[in-house]
Amino acid sequence: MLSKDGITDSTKKFNKLFFGIEDCDEDEQRKKIEEMxxxxxxxKQKELETILIEKLFNKISIKIEEKKMSMENAILLLKHVGYYKALKKISKLNFNGTxxxxxxxxxxxNKATKNEEKNEKLLIDLCKCFALLKDGVISxxxxxxxxxxxxKNALMKDKREETQKEVEIALLGLSDMGYCYFRQELYLKEIIEIIKHQQKHRNLTKLAYQSAWKFFIYIYSNDYILKDMIVNELHFGREAARELNELTRNVNWKKKKEEMSKEEAKDEFILMRWLDAINYYxxxxxxxxxxCVELIGSVVRVFRAAKDNHSVISNQCIYPLRNATENRVVKVDELLKGGAVEAVLEEMQGRTVDDGMLFNCLQFFTNVSEKLKEKEKDEKEKxxxxxxxxxxxxxxxxEGYEDTITSFYGIFDFLNRNLSLPFNELSFNISGYFVYV
Incomplete structure (x- = not known):
């Protein structure tokens, strides 16, 4: 139970173990760190936020400098700090600048400059920790x-659980580097090999595979030549749909988030990351x-499954659906086949809709309407x-769409003035939202 100062029995125990580390030999330190x-x-997230603070990182650096904690033991702790930072969705870790x-x-x-084989494992571990702990752009x-x-670490083919855990951590660290800028072609061969090997052998964890795709999608989706590889050779639509469908089956949607088991919470976390990648795609x-039609259908299934007890996930689903309507290569009949049109209608009518969701639902139908107004030269297409x-x-x-739109007329101005979102303003002309034959 969380006290007024944010301290729980778990956080008290963590702090007690941490501050007692320097009085132990290396083996005893390791046992305490494994317990931590x-x-x-x-x-829970709030508990972690009370311990993963600037003071902790500065204390660790002092223990390292004073040789009261070995770098190997520090890495064992910090690797897990970064890992659970990601899983518990801690947005800011207070590591930067410590x-x-x-x-x-x-x-x-220093280790990279020396380029000694004996330093390779330590260098990889240092890079894992740094990638997981660092917020923002890396030089x-x-x-x-x-x-x-x-x-290189992620390319390990060993199927042992311990090895695959290290591969998962390496790929998780890499996945956030897609936001950084570097020469893309340097790493293309390796990431493609990782994805292809997984499609053939299925030995990666779910989080590792999602992280590999996140790294690849964020770096290479704007490369025209590689888009064909993403779509037709590596089959992003098929793979993302398969993973999303499996995760949707694994989560007990009747439970509220706080009632989920560790495994269910992790599946939910991976599912959200897939939605982010699909949105970008x-x-x-x-x-x-x-x-990709199958992929739209998978997002719709999550959209419907999550709406009662997991509004954060449900709200996340509207973005890939709306952005699909803004992508010129996506056809309206594909949105129909995937069930997106019906699902968004249900969302607008089925419950109290918050302003952000309403805006995106209306934008979805505005975009559908615009697509259907486009001229076709070919008679068959007409x-x-x-x-x-x-x-x-x-x-x-x-579905009573006209009544739904009319009921929202009075708040269009509020939405336009108060939602700081990078979309076209909603029109006051209600007839603009309808599709005339």
């Missing part, structure tokens, strides 16, 4: 060291195939387009 790692696994931050930078650069110099080290990838328009119109009429 176990405590972090059980802690004395420990500077120690890691110095050691990584090009450090990226040029960390990314190859982590990819739907926004920027300009190739589309039948597998006939097909007319049939789709009729189907959409009937669905909207059947």
């Amino acid at each position: 790692n176990g405590l972090m696994e059980e802690m 004395s420990l931050d500077y120690i890691f930078v110095r050691m990584i650069l 090009p110099e450090l990226l040029s060291i960390c990314v190859p080290c982590l990819l 739907n926004s920027f990838c300009k190739l589309w195939n039948e597998e 006939v097909k387009r007319k049939a789709i328009k009729r189907k959409i119109f009937e669905k909207m009429e059947e």
Whole structure:
């Protein structure tokens, strides 16, 4: 139970173990650290936030400098700090700018310069910790060291659980580096090999595989030549749909988030990361195939499953659906086949909708309407387009779409003025939202 100062029995025990470390020999230190790692696994987000503070990192750096904690033991602790930072969704870790931050930078650069084989494992571990702990952009110099080290570690084919855990941590660290800037072609071969090997052997953990795709998608989706590989060779649509469907089956949607087991909470975390990657893909990838229709259907299933007890996930689903309507290569009939049109209608009518969700739902239908107003030169396409328009119109009429839009008329101005979102303003002309045959 969380006290007024945010301290729980778990956090008290963690702090007691940590401050008693310097009085132990290395083996006893390791046992205490393993116990601390176990405590972090059980802690809730708010508990972790009370211990993963700047003071902790500065204390660790002092223990290292004074040789009261070996670097190996510090890495054992910090690797798990970074890992649970990700799993518990701690947005800011207070690691940046600490004395420990500077120690890691110095050691990584030093070990990379020496380039000795005996330093390789230590260098990889340093890079893992640094990638997981660091918030924001990493310098090009450090990226040029960390990314190859982590990819090399992630390429290990050993199926043992211990090895695969290290691979998972390496790929998790890499996945957030997609936001950084470096020469893409340097790492293309390795990440493709990791994804292809997983598709053939299925030996990676779910989080490791998602992290590999996140790294790949964020770096290469804007490369025109590689888009064909992403869509037609590596089959992003098929793979993401398969993973999403399995995760959807694993989560007990009747439970509220706080009632979930550790395994269910981790599956939910991975599912959210897939939704982020799919959202990015739907926004920027300009190739589309039948597998992507299956992907839309998978997002819709999550959308519906999550809406009662997991509004954060449900709200996350609207973005890839809306962005699909903004992608010029996505056809309206594909959105129909995937169930997106019906699902968004249900969302608008089925419960109290918050402003952000409402805005995105209305934007979804605005974009659908605009797509259906586009001119077709080919006669067959004109006939097909007319049939789709009729189907959409009937669905909207059947579901009371006109009444729904009219009921929101009075708050359009509020949404336009108060939602600081990078979308086109909603029109006051309600007729603009309807599809005429």
